[in-house]
Amino acid sequence: MITSATSRARLRSGLAWLIAILLLLTVMLYLTRVYPYQKIGPQQPIFFSHRVHAGDKEINCRFCHPFVERSANPGIPPLSKCLFCHRHVITGHPQIVKLTRHFDTATPVPWIRLMYMPDYSRFNHEAHLEQEIDCVTCHGEVSRMDRIYPIAFQMGFCVSCHHERKAQLDCWLSCHY
Numbered sequence: 001m002i003t004s005a006t007s008r009a010r011l012r013s014g015l016a017w018l019i020a021i022l023l024l025l026t027v028m029l030y031l032t033r034v035y036p037y038q039k040i041g042p043q044q045p046i047f048f049s050h051r052v053h054a055g056d057k058e059i060n061c062r063f064c065h066p067f068v069e070r071s072a073n074p075g076i077p078p079l080s081k082c083l084f085c086h087r088h089v090i091t092g093h094p095q096i097v098k099l100t101r102h103f104d105t106a107t108p109v110p111w112i113r114l115m116y117m118p119d120y121s122r123f124n125h126e127a128h129l130e131q132e133i134d135c136v137t138c139h140g141e142v143s144r145m146d147r148i149y150p151i152a153f154q155m156g157f158c159v160s161c162h163h164e165r166k167a168q169l170d171c172w173l174s175c176h177y
């Protein structure tokens with residue numbers, strides 16, 4: 001009786017260890033193999049999701065970023081544009097309440113900027129959009145992201161496409177101020 005009780009206890013603690021080790025391995029695998037590739041950007045002051053808006057609700061990028069053709073800084077839409085819908089849609093949602101408060105008190109939202117270019121180079125969207133290069137090529141699958149991940153554009157990225165597309169390569173003379 002005693003021996004079978006102790007062996008059962010041993011079996012149980014053995015199993016507990018096994019489960020603990022498996023759990024630990026799963027967590028380690030997730031942290032090293034999965035998490036870094038999820039490419040989740042920083043949490044913005046208002047939890048805006050491109051997946052919800054550009055993905056699920058299929059709102060066109062240009063509805064919110066209308067100056068993309070004309071300006072090097074297409075910028076973030078003004079809150080009045082959000083309220084075009086959110087005066088009516090989920091008005092009680094805490095994030096929308098926050099948004100409305102920003103608007104009513106004319107307090108700018110401190111959005112975190114995500115796209116960086118080295119200061120010494122020049123970029124304009126116009127030339128690229130004329131060539132029908134999709135937003136995805138440079139910004140990734142934004143319409144599937146809850147939080148856009150930041151990109152620091154490297155010259156190699158620009159040059160390799162310019163090479164492929166036979167676009168100007170003397171750019172790295174002409175682009176630099």
Ligand code: HEC
Nearest residue numbers: 048053054059060061064076112113114115135139142143
């Ligand atoms: C409903 C409005 C809305 C729509 C539609 C929308 N965006 Fe945005 N976009 C925003 C807001 C708000 C931000 C700032 C918050 C953030 O980064 O998530 C932003 C930020 C961005 C940024 C990062 C800018 C930076 O440097 O900080 C990129 C790139 C971008 N959007 C691309 C796109 C693309 C591509 C699409 C279409 C697939 C799109 N957006 C559709 C509202 C919108």
Ligand code: HEC
Nearest residue numbers: 061065068073074075115116117123128133134135138153
């Ligand atoms: C050829 C690459 C390329 C394509 C295609 C492209 N972008 Fe960009 N985008 C950039 C780069 C580079 C920057 C950073 C510019 C800078 O910092 O001066 C940027 C910046 C932005 C920003 C942030 C600018 C700001 O004012 O803060 C938004 C928003 C944006 N892009 C939206 C779009 C949308 C929407 C499309 C598709 C209609 C698009 N982009 C297509 C390369 C691209």
Ligand code: HEC
Nearest residue numbers: 046047048049052057059077081082084085089090095096
């Ligand atoms: C064309 C209409 C439209 C515009 C413009 C719009 N939204 Fe939305 N938004 C929606 C809809 C539809 C939903 C989903 C509501 C639901 O889940 O029932 C939503 C959901 C949300 C949510 C809820 C959270 C979530 O992830 O589901 C937040 C926060 C939000 N929007 C913020 C914004 C901000 C910030 C802007 C301006 C940059 C904006 N929205 C512009 C239509 C819009």
Ligand code: HEC
Nearest residue numbers: 121122123127131133137153157158161162165167168175
């Ligand atoms: C996916 C391909 C692709 C990528 C990526 C790309 N470019 Fe271009 N770029 C082009 C093409 C195509 C043209 C148009 C060439 C033409 O009009 O003959 C162009 C044109 C330009 C021009 C000339 C604009 C003008 O007004 O004539 C500049 C400057 C430029 N790109 C800079 C950049 C920079 C900086 C980056 C990296 C952030 C970049 N490009 C990334 C394909 C690309």
